[in-house]
Amino acid sequence: MLEKKYDHLMVEEGVYDYWLSHHYFECGDLSKKPYAIVIPPPNVTGKLHLGHAWDTALQDIIIRFKRMQGYDCLWLPGTDHAAIATEAKVVNRLKEKGLNKYAMGREAFLEECFKWTEEHKDIIHEQWAKLGLSVDLTKERFTLDKGMEKAVRYVFVTLYNKGLIYQGEKIINWDPVAKTALSNEEVIYKDVKGAFYHLKYFIEGTNDYLEVATTRPETLFGDTAVAVNPNDERYKDLIGKKVILPVVGKLIPIIGDEHADPSFGTGVVKITPAHDPNDYEVGIRHNLERIIVINEDGTMNENALKYKGMDRFLCRKNLIKDLKEEGILIKIEEITHSVGHSERTDAMVEPYLSRQWFVNMKDLSRRVVENQKNKDTKVNFIPPRFEKIMNNWMSDCHDWCISRQLWWGHQIPAWYRDDEVYVGMDAPEGEGWHQDKDVLDTWFSSALWPFATMGWPDNLDLYNRYFPTNTLVTGYDIIFFWVCRMTFESLEFTGKRPFEKCLIHGLIRDKEGRKMSKSLGNGVDPMDMISKYGADALRYYLTTSTAPGMDLRFDEEKLKSTWNFINKLWNASRFVLMNIENLKEINLTKINKADKWILTKLNQTIKDVTKYMEKMEFNNVNTIIYAFIWNDFCDNYIEMAKFSIEEEGTKSTLLYTLTCILKMLHPFMPYVTNVIYDYLPLKDENIMISSYPEYDKKQIYMEDEKEVEEIIDFVKSFRTTVKENNIVGNYQVKINSQEELIINLLKLSNKITDKNLDMTEFKVSTKNYEAIIYYEKELTEEDIRLKEKQINELTLSIKKREALLNNDNFTSKAPKDLVLKEKQKLNDEKEELAKLTS
RNA sequence: GGGCGAUUGGCUCAGUUGGUUAGAGCAUCUGCCUUACAAGCAGAGGGUCAUAGGUUCGAGUCCUAUAUCGCCCACCA
Helix, strand or coil: CCCCCCCHHHHHCCHHHHHHHCCCCCCCCCCCEEEEEECCCCECCCCCCHHHHHHHHHHHHHHHHHHHCCEEEEEECEEECCHHHHHHHHHHHHHHCCCCHHHHCHHHHHHHHHHHHHHHHHHHHHHHHHHCCCCCHHHCEECCCHHHHHHHHHHHHHHHHCCCEEEEEEEEEEECCCCEEECHHHEEEEEEEEEEEEEEEEECCCCCEEEEEECCHHHHHHCCEEEECCCCCCCHHHCCCEEECCCCCCEEEEEECCCCCCCCCCCEEEECCCCCHHHHHHHHHHCCCCCCCECCCCEECHHHHHHCCCEHHHHHHHHHHHHHHCCCEEEEEEEEEEEEEECCCCCECEEEEEEEEEECHHHHHHHHHHHCCCCCCCCEEECCHHHHHHHHHHHCCCCEECEECCCCCCECCEEEECCEEEECCCCCCCCCCEECCCEECHHHHHCCHHHHCCCCCCCCHHHHHHCCEEEEEEEHHHHHHHHHHHHHHHHHHHCCCCEEEEEEECCEECCCCCECCCCCCCCCCHHHHHHHHCHHHHHHHHHHCCCCCCCEECCHHHHHHHHHHHHHHHHHHHHHHHHCCCCCCCCCCCCCHHHHHHHHHHHHHHHHHHHHHHHCCHHHHHHHHHHHHHHHHHHHHHHHHHHHCCCHHHHHHHHHHHHHHHHHHCCCCHHHHHHHHHHCCCCCCCHHHCCCCCCCHHHCCHHHHHHHHHHHHHHHHHHHHHHHCCCCCCCEEEECCCCHHHHHHCCCCCCECCCCCCCEEEEEECCCCEEEEEECCCCCHHHHHHHHHHHHHHHHHHHHHHHHHHCHHHHHHCCHHHHHHHHHHHHHHHHHHHHHHC
8 A cells, every 4th residue: 555645855866776676668569660769968078957857858748658659769868078078178177186188198098088978877877767767778888989970970970971061261269268169150259348449550651540440359369451441431542542550560552342331430441351251251252361479378489579478368358558658549338249159158259260161051951941832841940930040040050060170079070181181981091191180079979860870871770761750859949959960960860850840949947037057056956856855746846837938037936836746646646556356357337427427537637738748748748637536526526435445436536537647747757657556456567668638538427427417516616605704503404406416415315405594595506406505694794785786797697698699700711619618607606696586 | 139938926936729717836814633644634715828010709828029037149349
């Protein structure tokens, strides 16, 4: 028998190991239809946060549901090597030990990274187990494992041979802390306080100067021109002349270019082609020299003359001081502007001229846009609005910079010898070749995740069976990073979409609606929540609290009330188990009207829940199942069942209904449902491999349902009347029915009279039931007012409904059954009014 | 500048292809230790659905503006 109180710690103990040891999570039953989900691989950088808990709980719900529906389910787990993020963490850890990666060398450093990875994989495994995730661990992959290496090289080489990957010198986003290039998506723009420094660039041979405003004076060493708009009346005559570059003293041309906006700043722009993407373009148009002035680590190089070796920000400070002394500085205008920061290191990103590898996005992205127009092959987003986000981005995206100056990652399969470049799966034959030292962007390998994890391109057994996958679950924040890239790689290499559906969820925020972040210190550890309330409560709360795609404000109070819901389920189960101990079989042939009522409700619930499970609208599942369990089953049915608890039909109904409830809740709360299910006298091997309840129209009893609904209504009105009129102790009731449910629920057996008594009367009525409560009481003004209010409300409602039904427009245009329903309601209301005023 | 989302009782959120008394949880008030559960039970109060127009027999829902908040993308010399 169940313990008296729900104890999540005790309930969740040992269950996961049981599932594992029985291989329930493993796929491979070829007699069933396949269903596959690949996990978004978490970075091996740290612990899982609440967002992961949400994301993975959603997937587990889908996979457990499908498994119970009889699919052969593969939920493929894995982790991401997270090139830059992990490398940064390992570098920091080494730093604490007084070590640095350059001193220890590439090989030893990678060993450290693998060590780090193994430690964090262990943590992640432990957390997956705590969350109860039914991932098939025998299929686990890592973005840097041997198979992925093969897939990555194959993709790189193929795209290179098609001309879709190329090496080029361009302005890229440079992270001076991690000392690597970044893609545009890895740059976060933040508003920071800065300044416009207005400088004098003297015109050659005159005492006149152009006033140049810049936010980055330290790059002036790289200036190779000054641009004005060719249509700018103020300056157009100066085009072709030269100015003297401050400090450096050399002459640079004044050029005319549309890039200079006459209405912005002074209308004069200094052009630094090696350190600004727009200036780079201007440089190409005017054939300007590109002079790099900053080193990889953000210090100034020899072109900065006496500032050489200074950090870029220190150089700015000193330079400005010097320019002020020389009278070059006109003014400093404080402004707020947005500046790119590295997503991982938070360093200010340096636009930097550098030779990198790129993916040409033009055809790849166009293919995605085209594919989305075909409803049979497109990725279907839930909710659909996110499809537009993908389309927008794919319609207008720049080439993808994929090389990273890191060590941790897939090393680029390109080899160099003198001026030769060789790109291939393996090192070329012959002497003197050396491999590219750089590695690929993490997302380059994650983009192949749905098919490369299934053995592609070599071993296609899993791939043939489970690809394309059915559903991908992820947050809207990584649609660009990941969903888009998986889609174009998949279309390019498999000819198919990577997944049929893509369920998008939002971000977790704190109670005030702020993003959870380390700097705010408002993060919540899912493991703490699990020890306080259990994984079942956490999973249910996270997955049912918002509509798909919406953010979630984390509120511990709500988590607590989810715990209460599970406690309610626990106690209802206790009641059922206490009363059905000797039940030999479930027999639903001889059942009473209360049994029929709950079975009808149950089947309607099964139908609706299944519908919303299929649509992945889990908040709607919650609304339905919560009301069914708490209101219908607990508050009403169990109370009615107490009067017929000795009947086989009632016992059977109790067990049958509870079994269905447990099964419907199982995908959400696997632990508690597993434990309760094991106590049932009649059951299958295990709930997670049992079959999902199915709607059974033979168990729909409309007449009984209507009758019991009315009984419940009547009982409720009766109680309200008693309560509102403060009827306590001795009262007597004259009622037009012998209905046992009413007598029992209202405990009327010794209060029934068939006479008209000379006492104050309180009438309670529904369509078929009518009662007069006799009670010795002076009617107060309050009582009279109450009754009048009731009558007024009813009269008003009748008037409104009559007007509606007299409107020909309504009766002719509205659906017939609606009109009928309205007529019925009107009749009911009239009858009720008659009873009340009689 | 382009796009997206939100605005519904004190708080957090639902609200299906428009269907006529707008729901839930928490909080509040009243009364109950009723043998599954006081982490509970039985009741109650509380919303002109951001604003203004429009379409319709009928609008929280569709259309057009406006306001406030939030997010994404682009630009920012």
